Amino acid sequence: xLCPERDFKVECGGFxxxxxxxxxxxxxxxxxxxxxxxxxxxxxxxxxxxxxxVIKSVSAIPTKNDTGQPWxxxxxxxxxxxxxxxxxxxxxxxxxxxxxxxNVYMTASANSEELSGLAFLDCNxxxxxxxxxxxxxxxVRQPQSxxxxxSVPS
Numbered sequence: 001x002l003c004p005e006r007d008f009k010v011e012c013g014g015f016x017x018x019x020x021x022x023x024x025x026x027x028x029x030x031x032x033x034x035x036x037x038x039x040x041x042x043x044x045x046x047x048x049x050x051x052x053x054v055i056k057s058v059s060a061i062p063t064k065n066d067t068g069q070p071w072x073x074x075x076x077x078x079x080x081x082x083x084x085x086x087x088x089x090x091x092x093x094x095x096x097x098x099x100x101x102x103n104v105y106m107t108a109s110a111n112s113e114e115l116s117g118l119a120f121l122d123c124n125x126x127x128x129x130x131x132x133x134x135x136x137x138x139x140v141r142q143p144q145s146x147x148x149x150x151s152v153p154s
Contacts, residue, residue, distance in 0.1 A: 015055040016043065021071050026098055027078040040072040040088045044098060061096050073115050079123030089114055093128060095140060105140045109147050
């Protein structure tokens, strides 16, 4: 992961003109992905080469149905290509290829419960945690299959 003072240093102000609630490094690249208010879109940033400490904006990734949605939770992986897993509600989780901004996967769920977190378990399996504690598994190889709720011992 990124460490302040080792990988980056903020001397004055910051690198974003909007609040950053989540910041993830995209493995095997020089890219960062951030999310935060006022909407659930993602910002993609590039950390400059070794001789510079500049972080510059590269692009934004709009999200489906982002009106009125809380900021997106994010996770990254670099398996087939650099991907970002993002969403704020169970029915709006998607995987986007970071560099092309192409949508790779979208969950098939009617449940609009708010997410508290999400993660890649591997390049094909996703773990989604709802704010009320329900855990769901998803498989990117089966994009139209419903999410599978995981039973958790109490």
